Amino acid sequence: MAVYVYRCDDHGLTERSLPIGTAGRTTDCPTCGSPAARVFTAPRLTLGDATRRALIDRTERTRDEPAVVSSPGPRPARRTPVAGNPALRRLPRP
Structure with a gap:
């Protein structure tokens, strides 16, 4: 089943579920x-x-x-460095 959209001049859009390929150029407005x-x-x-x-x-x-x-929106807060392995301090920072 496919959903087809139709527009009535007085009542706007309406949707109809029909098998694929069976939709006509017009349909009756339900209202x-x-x-x-x-x-x-x-x-x-x-x-x-x-x-x-x-x-x-x-x-x-x-x-x-x-x-x-x-x-522009607020800048994200900088992360505080994590205390841990001292060898990691020598790594380049972004």
Whole structure:
């Protein structure tokens, strides 16, 4: 089964699950019954986990109008050196 998206002029988008390749150019709007035209969208190959879906949604929202920040975020705190083997002190530090 594939999910097809249709747009009604009065009620917006609606989704229908149909076998692959059986979607028509129009379908009846479930709310008013008027013809709703098919909208071609990217295939949903995988839904992924919640983190990936959130990243994809955030990227889609900022595609046309990127989020602008006034300054860079805070710098990460430096790690304190670990007291241990004295030979490790001679190693180069990043």
